[in-house]
Amino acid sequence: MLAxxxxxxxxxxxxxxxxxxxxxxxxxxxxxxxxxxLGQERTQADIDRLRTTLGLDQPFVVQYAKFLGNAAQGNxxxxxRQGRPVATIIAERAPATLELxxxxxxxxxxxxxxxxxxxxxxxxxxxxxxxxxxxxIGVSLPTxxxxxxxxxxxxxxxxxxxxxxxxxxxxxxxxxxxxxTSSGLKALILPSITLGLYxxxxxxxxxxxxxxxxxxxxxxxxxxxxxxxxRSVNFRHALKNTMVPVITVVGLQLGAIIAFAIITxxxxxxxxxxxxxxxxxxxxxxxxxxxxxxxxxxxxxxINLIVxxxxxxxxxxxxxxxxxx
Amino acid sequence: xxxxxxxxxxxxxxxPTRHGLLKPVDGVxxxxxxxxxxxxxxxxxxGKSMTGNAVIGLLDRPARIGEGEIYLNGTRIDNLxxxxxxxxxGKQIGMVFQDPLTSLNPxxxxxxxxxxxxxxxxxVSNSEAHNRAVAALDEVGIPAxxxxxxxxxxxxxxxxxxxxxxxxxxxxxxxxxxxxxPTTALDVSVQAQIIALLKRLCRERGMAVMLVTHDMGVIAExxxxxxxxxxxxxxxxxxxxxxxxxxxxxxxDGLMGSTPLASKGxxxxxxxxxxxxxxxxxxxxxxxxxxxxxxQPKCKEDPGPRLKTCDGRAACWFPLDEPQxxxxxx
Numbered sequence: 170m171l172a173x174x175x176x177x178x179x180x181x182x183x184x185x186x187x188x189x190x191x192x193x194x195x196x197x198x199x200x201x202x203x204x205x206x207l208g209q210e211r212t213q214a215d216i217d218r219l220r221t222t223l224g225l226d227q228p229f230v231v232q233y234a235k236f237l238g239n240a241a242q243g244n245x246x247x248x249x250r251q252g253r254p255v256a257t258i259i260a261e262r263a264p265a266t267l268e269l270x271x272x273x274x275x276x277x278x279x280x281x282x283x284x285x286x287x288x289x290x291x292x293x294x295x296x297x298x299x300x301x302x303x304x305x306i307g308v309s310l311p312t313x314x315x316x317x318x319x320x321x322x323x324x325x326x327x328x329x330x331x332x333x334x335x336x337x338x339x340x341x342x343x344x345x346x347x348x349x350t351s352s353g354l355k356a357l358i359l360p361s362i363t364l365g366l367y368x369x370x371x372x373x374x375x376x377x378x379x380x381x382x383x384x385x386x387x388x389x390x391x392x393x394x395x396x397x398x399x400r401s402v403n404f405r406h407a408l409k410n411t412m413v414p415v416i417t418v419v420g421l422q423l424g425a426i427i428a429f430a431i432i433t434x435x436x437x438x439x440x441x442x443x444x445x446x447x448x449x450x451x452x453x454x455x456x457x458x459x460x461x462x463x464x465x466x467x468x469x470x471x472i473n474l475i476v477x478x479x480x481x482x483x484x485x486x487x488x489x490x491x492x493x494x
Numbered sequence: 495x496x497x498x499x500x501x502x503x504x505x506x507x508x509x510p511t512r513h514g515l516l517k518p519v520d521g522v523x524x525x526x527x528x529x530x531x532x533x534x535x536x537x538x539x540x541g542k543s544m545t546g547n548a549v550i551g552l553l554d555r556p557a558r559i560g561e562g563e564i565y566l567n568g569t570r571i572d573n574l575x576x577x578x579x580x581x582x583x584g585k586q587i588g589m590v591f592q593d594p595l596t597s598l599n600p601x602x603x604x605x606x607x608x609x610x611x612x613x614x615x616x617x618v619s620n621s622e623a624h625n626r627a628v629a630a631l632d633e634v635g636i637p638a639x640x641x642x643x644x645x646x647x648x649x650x651x652x653x654x655x656x657x658x659x660x661x662x663x664x665x666x667x668x669x670x671x672x673x674x675x676p677t678t679a680l681d682v683s684v685q686a687q688i689i690a691l692l693k694r695l696c697r698e699r700g701m702a703v704m705l706v707t708h709d710m711g712v713i714a715e716x717x718x719x720x721x722x723x724x725x726x727x728x729x730x731x732x733x734x735x736x737x738x739x740x741x742x743x744x745x746x747d748g749l750m751g752s753t754p755l756a757s758k759g760x761x762x763x764x765x766x767x768x769x770x771x772x773x774x775x776x777x778x779x780x781x782x783x784x785x786x787x788x789x790q791p792k793c794k795e796d797p798g799p800r801l802k803t804c805d806g807r808a809a810c811w812f813p814l815d816e817p818q819x820x821x822x823x824x
């Protein structure tokens with residue numbers, strides 16, 4: 170088991186290195202940061218000097234190696250635009266994104282699994298059919314459109330909820346939270362629905378189809394034939410078996426919630442790392458882009474590792490090798 | 495005579511389809527007494543399993559009980575709500591399925607599956623349920639039951655898993671057990687052990703057993719009485735020796751002729767020509783008449799007789815006499 174984890178961590182490091190390499194090779198196509206950093210009245214000498222100072226005159230492999238060396242020591246460089254350490258900027262922005270992701274992720278999980286189980290158990294019922302049809306909207310409408318629609322309905326027409334920003338936040342240590350103020354909570358509603366809706370419908374449809382498959386199995390019939398309660402049959406026996414394939418997809422989807430918060434954060438001007446990244450691209454702020462991409466890939470790799478470990482926890486059949494080897 | 499444990503009266507299972515009502519089980523009646531094993535045989539699709547599923551109320555929709563009555567220890571159970579029926583399942587009626595590889599939940603230790611069933615029906619404490627679970631595994635011949643109780647299904651062989659399934663079906667001490675092809679998915683050597691186990695438990699506990707199978711050998715070895723089904727109807731019902739030794743329905747006779755028996759030597763096996771008709775395309779008259787070697791005009795016109803209306807043993811207008819039944823073994 171431990172050997173497996175260590176092996177996986179090494180694989181993960183390799184993946185991170187490759188992601189970084191690909192990212193760096195692409196930064197040169199985004200644009201030239203020098204253009205934005207120097208004003209109109211610049212000379213060629215200024216440009217050359219700045220380029221040398223930033224190390225941008227070197228081949229990207231060298232730049233990448235330097236980035237890795239610094240990153241390994243916890244130094245992600247200084248933002249070209251803000252002139253402050255990238256680590257600090259991201260640390261400031263991360264709470265906003267993480268809180269948004271937490272709320273929409275929980276929403277997607279709880280509602281998605283709940284509705285998935287419901288529509289599977291009540292297959293063919295009116296409520297199930299209505300839910301299934303409605304869920305098509307969640308799957309097929311693009312995120313930004315959902316965001317804009319929600320803003321139109323709840324902010325512009327009804328005026329119930331704010332259309333942008335985080336509302337008031339409270340500083341807890343280094344963490345700024347919106348959970349403790351009513352305006353902060355109100356501000357969370359629309360963005361988290363926007364961000365979570367797609368994942369929610371996806372999880373729901375996945376849980377439903379897996380659950381229908383499991384409910385056809387012999388052991389479910391046998392559980393019924395033993396006179397167990399429907400609740401026990403559905404949740405203790407069926408749901409657990411449904412979870413194995415669902416966890417894979419759900420894990421990746423939760424990663425996607427953080428990674429693709431970019432769009433939602435842009436629509437709602439949510440001051441998180443996604444918005445930071447979009448602004449960084451416009452300004453060709455290479456240190457910020459590099460740090461963000463590494464952060465996201467660390468997260469995906471981490472989630473994958475957790476998902477693999479969860480398999481072991483749920484499915485005893487996978488533990489055979491570990492026990493007898 | 496004491497009251498039978500299970501009493502099925504004119505049971506009809508129907509499936510509504512676009513092309514009309516199909517009747518996979520059509521007017522079946524039988525009793526099973528305490529300590530008795532009733533074998534139910536027939537080809538695939540004859541309605542054997544359907545009958546068993548109807549008794550325990552596990553018909554897959556859209557199949558449903560159309561007519562008839564089912565009594566368990568004198569109580570009518572075919573018209574109970576799902577909620578009421580659930581109390582009978584496991585507690586009064588145990589069921590053993592065909593494939594032990596798929597009838598156990600792969601993610602739960604077998605001990606958990608046993609204790610949940612025991613607690614559901616007997617309402618005993620955790621430790622008492624645990625003790626009973628160990629005893630149940632012990633009784634079906636799982637070696638080192640105490641240690642194995644925490645094992646998962648995949649850690650057992652097929653035969654052992656079927657023993658676990660039987661332990662699960664019997665752990666709340668039901669008075670009736672429906673065993674739906676309990677040995678079909680097992681190795682021949684293991685089959686005999688499982689059959690012996692079922693037989694022993696039936697004797698010891700005085701359970702009624704409905705043994706559904708297509709294996710005549712298993713029936714001959716195990717059952718007290720046998721019910722032969724054909725196209726949803728009972729063709730013949732009687733004590734196993736008589737039915738096997740001197741079949742009176744031509745279909746039973748044909749079945750016997752097609753079963754290899756050591757006493758018959760190496761003669762070529764008899765074969766019933768044709769196939770069992772599909773449910774939507776039942777012939778007029780007796781359903782067996784197109785394949786019957788003794789067909790007479792009456793068989794083609796008058797609907798097949800039910801057991802009650804003839805001599806009570808073979809549902810045939812012209813049952814075979816004792817001497818005519820030469821293909822079987824005496």
